[in-house]
Amino acid sequence: MPYKIDRIMEIANRYDVPVIEDAAEGFGSRYKWQVLGTFGRYGALSFNGNKMITTSGRGMLICSDKESWREIMMYATQYRESYPYYQHEKIGYNYRMSNICAGIGRGQMTVADSHIAHHQHVQKLYEELLKDVIGIKVHFQPTTGEYDSNYWLCTMTLDPNVKVRGQEDAYKTVVTGAVGGSEGVIHVADSAMTDCQPNANVEAMRVALDRAGIEARPVWKPMHKQPVYKDSSAYVNGVSESILRLECAYPQALT
Ligand SMILES: *Cc1c(COP(=O)(O)O)cnc(C)c1O
Numbered sequence: 001m002p003y004k005i006d007r008i009m010e011i012a013n014r015y016d017v018p019v020i021e022d023a024a025e026g027f028g029s030r031y032k033w034q035v036l037g038t039f040g041r042y043g044a045l046s047f048n049g050n051k052m053i054t055t056s057g058r059g060m061l062i063c064s065d066k067e068s069w070r071e072i073m074m075y076a077t078q079y080r081e082s083y084p085y086y087q088h089e090k091i092g093y094n095y096r097m098s099n100i101c102a103g104i105g106r107g108q109m110t111v112a113d114s115h116i117a118h119h120q121h122v123q124k125l126y127e128e129l130l131k132d133v134i135g136i137k138v139h140f141q142p143t144t145g146e147y148d149s150n151y152w153l154c155t156m157t158l159d160p161n162v163k164v165r166g167q168e169d170a171y172k173t174v175v176t177g178a179v180g181g182s183e184g185v186i187h188v189a190d191s192a193m194t195d196c197q198p199n200a201n202v203e204a205m206r207v208a209l210d211r212a213g214i215e216a217r218p219v220w221k222p223m224h225k226q227p228v229y230k231d232s233s234a235y236v237n238g239v240s241e242s243i244l245r246l247e248c249a250y251p252q253a254l255t
Pocket of ligand 1: 022023024025045046047048057058059
């Protein structure tokens with residue numbers, strides 16, 4: 001979903017802050033007709049298997065001048081200087097895309113528009129089918145005309161007062177199957193709950209949808225709530241936690 005990019009750029013430019021756009025899932029979304037990933041000094045796209053188009057993995061970095069491109073490619077190609085032997089003046093990485101992956105990507109480009117159209121179609125279905133359901137709020141793009149979302153992801157919130165059948169049993173057992181893209185490589189969790197998680201009715205809804213063959217999952221847990229960053233400082237106001245709980249932030253939906 002595009003954001004108010006011109007506001008961000010205006011502030012960033014005023015204070016000389018370089019903007020790196022994480023447009024990983026934003027491939028094909030536009031703001032005022034300009035594609036995401038092309039607003040900041042650099043933009044990043046993901047071609048992971050779950051994205052709008054895929055090269056099986058990896059992605060793309062977008063930059064606007066030859067100078068940066070040269071330096072980026074140096075870093076992505078082990079920072080090898082032009083000698084007949086390996087000569088490194090800086091630490092480089094092995095980050096370039098293989099020609100096989102790039103070939104897959106070129107093929108994927110031919111279906112990009114239809115993939116985007118399909119995601120937008122699915123979003124419309126959710127908007128239409130859930131419009132009269134009290135307590136569920138499907139997020140949609142502002143209708144002001146500047147925003148053109150690829151709807152890679154359809155999101156919704158659930159009012160905490162809405163009771164979902166089975167929610168008394170939510171989080172009673174630890175998840176044992178594969179989670180998302182982890183392909184079965186998981187630790188067995190110590191407990192079924194953590195100190196920051198979606199509300200019980202949201203979890204019950206996820207389980208019910210799963211039984212109906214519809215994959216759904218909570219949005220991302222905030223970084224400052226990840227145990228690995230528990231000793232890091234965080235500047236927060238509670239909004240990101242409430243988004244993870246997937247609470248309905250629009251009480252008027254209950255009226
Ligand atoms: C998918 C995604 C990533 C990670 O991309 P990978 O190619 O899987 O590393 C990062 N940021 C956002 C916003 C994403 O959607």
